Amino acid sequence: MLSFIINDVLGTPAILVGLFSLFGLVLQKKSFSDTISGTLKTIMGFLILIAGAGVIATTLTSFSILFVHSFNIQGVVPNNDVVSAIAQKNFGTSTAMIMILGMLFNILFARITPLKYIFLTGHHTLYMAAMLAVILTTGGLSGFTLVLVGSVILGALMVISPAILQPFTRKITNSDDFALGHFGSTGYLCAALVGKLVGKGSRSTEEFKVPKHLKFLHDSSIAIALTMTILFVILVLVAGKTFTETQVSGGQNYIIFAIIQAITFAAGVYIILAGVRMVIAEIVPAFKGIADKVVKDAKPALDCPTVFPFAPNAVIIGFLSSFCAGLICMFFFPMLGLSIIVPGLVPHFFCGATAGVYGNATGGRRGAIIGAFVNGLIISFLPAILLSVLGGLSNSTTFGDADFGVVGIVLGKLMTLFH
Numbered sequence: 001m002l003s004f005i006i007n008d009v010l011g012t013p014a015i016l017v018g019l020f021s022l023f024g025l026v027l028q029k030k031s032f033s034d035t036i037s038g039t040l041k042t043i044m045g046f047l048i049l050i051a052g053a054g055v056i057a058t059t060l061t062s063f064s065i066l067f068v069h070s071f072n073i074q075g076v077v078p079n080n081d082v083v084s085a086i087a088q089k090n091f092g093t094s095t096a097m098i099m100i101l102g103m104l105f106n107i108l109f110a111r112i113t114p115l116k117y118i119f120l121t122g123h124h125t126l127y128m129a130a131m132l133a134v135i136l137t138t139g140g141l142s143g144f145t146l147v148l149v150g151s152v153i154l155g156a157l158m159v160i161s162p163a164i165l166q167p168f169t170r171k172i173t174n175s176d177d178f179a180l181g182h183f184g185s186t187g188y189l190c191a192a193l194v195g196k197l198v199g200k201g202s203r204s205t206e207e208f209k210v211p212k213h214l215k216f217l218h219d220s221s222i223a224i225a226l227t228m229t230i231l232f233v234i235l236v237l238v239a240g241k242t243f244t245e246t247q248v249s250g251g252q253n254y255i256i257f258a259i260i261q262a263i264t265f266a267a268g269v270y271i272i273l274a275g276v277r278m279v280i281a282e283i284v285p286a287f288k289g290i291a292d293k294v295v296k297d298a299k300p301a302l303d304c305p306t307v308f309p310f311a312p313n314a315v316i317i318g319f320l321s322s323f324c325a326g327l328i329c330m331f332f333f334p335m336l337g338l339s340i341i342v343p344g345l346v347p348h349f350f351c352g353a354t355a356g357v358y359g360n361a362t363g364g365r366r367g368a369i370i371g372a373f374v375n376g377l378i379i380s381f382l383p384a385i386l387l388s389v390l391g392g393l394s395n396s397t398t399f400g401d402a403d404f405g406v407v408g409i410v411l412g413k414l415m416t417l418f419h
Contacts, residue, residue, distance in 0.1 A: 014046035016122040020290065020300070021282060027289030038286050045278030049305060052271030053350075059228075059265040060345035062248055063235065068342065069247075070238040073330065075340030078347055078383045078400030080127045087130040087393060094133035098150035099126055105155025110295045117166075118290065119158035119181040119301045120283075124401075128154055128183055131390075131399055131408055138391035139415025153411070161185040161403060162301035165358070168192040172310050172361045177284045181301025184351040187378045187402035191318075191355035191371030192362045198370050199363015205313040205356070224316045225266035232258035269315065272305045280306060304354040311357045317365075318356015318372035323348045325376025338384040347379055347400035378402050385409055 021042040025035040064077075088095055103125065110116050119125060132150040141149060162169075162179035165188055169180050180188070236244045236258045249257035283300055291298040308315050326343030333340055352372050359371020382405025383398045389412025390398065399408065 014043045014050065017046050017120050017279070017283060017300075017302075018043035020118065020120060021286040024286040024289035024291075027293045028286075038282050042279060042282040042286065045275050045282060047275070048278060049272055049275030049303070052268045052273075052275055053305070055268030055271060056265055056349065057346055059261045059268065060349060062261055063232065064342075064345050065248055066235045066239045066244065067345075069243055070235060073340065073342055075330065075342040076383070076387065077342045077397055078344045078379070079397045080124075080347075080399055080401065080404070083393065083397045083399055084127045084130040086397075087134050091130065091133040091137060094137065094146055094150070095126070095130045097147040098132055098154055099129035101147060101151030102129060102154030102158065105151055106158035107295065109155055109159045110298055113159065115159035115163045116291075116295055116297045116299060117159050117162040117179050117181070117301045118287075118295065118298050119162065121181040121183075121301070121303045124181070124183045124303075125154070125158065127399065128157060128404065128407070131404055132411070134390055134393055135408055135412050135415065138389070139412070140418070141415075153407070157183070157403070157407065158301070162299070164189055165192075168358050168361055169307070172307050172357060177299070178280065178287075178306065179299050179301040180304060180307060180354075182304040182354070182401070183403035184304065184347075184354060184375075184379070184401035185403055186406050187351055187375035188355050188358045190378060190402075191359040191367070191375050194374050195359035195361065195363025195367025195371040197363070199359070199365075199367035202364030202366040204311070204364050205317055205360045205368050206311055208313065221266050221270050221312075223313065224269055225263045227316055227320070228262035228265045229259055232262045269308070269312075273309045273312070276306050276309055304350055307354060307357045311360050311368075314356040314360040314368045315353040316356075317368045318354065318359065318375075319349045319352045321369045321372035322352025322355060322376035322379070325373045326380050329377060329380035333380075333384060338381075339387055341380050341384050343376075343380070344400050348376060351379055351401055352376060375402070379405070382406065382409065386412075389413070389415075 018039050022035065022039040025038050106119055110118055129150065132153060136146050136150050161183060162181050165180050165185050170176050233255065236254045241254045244254035244257060245251055287298065287300045323343055326348055330340060330342060352375055355375035356368040356372040359367035363371065379400055379402055382402060383400055386405045386408045387398050389408055399405065
């Protein structure tokens, strides 16, 4: 039953957000019809978002295989899903208890502090709970003390993470209706601050001026498709026809495969944007019930793609800039005595794209490029250092997003002082 609640209910973002939507609508005493409609549309919107993310992840997996083969590089690939699954094999009970109590502490802290945020990104809550369980256990804690310390830290992070970004989130969305709930907030904050520092006078990424005969580039989906086509074609040419068709494309012509993968990637982004719009349209009004009755002025903290529709060009710019930073780090880390961190396409896309949006909000094009580049450096250096405090959990993967690195390293070092 505990496993069902954690993994199948609370660990499923669409169900978790749907439950909060249902709770909010019931508190507002909406009609049965409106309650069912609002709840199902919220879940449907998240499923659309997740479907788009799955499409993108599939194409990025192909990209990653081609990249590793082309450059013959072996190293640690950050992946939250994989390392969290590994952690739960030995720390499953601790992870579950920390997650459940952490969500309760989130509501408590939102009620008694000025940080009125309910963190609704369920899978990130699970990942952070897993990392806390590993580090605290490795540091010598166990039993009730382990669960209490872990859940208090998790609950605090669930209100602090959205709060530090909210001034910039308001600037991006031109509203205060929702917050960003994603444990990459340290990187996004740095991107916004860097954008503010370097972007004076720089125009927004959404104000590109192109000749009339290139007017189609104003459509972000077309621009993303063309950009990714160039990258994929270059990569399959380097990897070679034989490898691509025998190991990756399943026999499909390697150039056609590259083009289809690139357009599929753009389609995935389009699907995500559609899902985000649907979720926001339903969750914000539904959340009014929770804000009025449980936590006054509460705001839902939602997953990072919720900011993508506000600056679609910054999304692809941020991804590419963050990935370039990861490539540079990959080649320089051995000289610094650090483990080779192979740029994970999934964290560099989702975190880099989000960093691009935040950098653009404060510094326009320069902010998007340089801010996302700084984010790329952060999510390369932190996973390399984090490996030393995970107690040998895995030699092939680690947590990728910025907050995992910051929290994990600081907590790991603190634990060494006491144990």
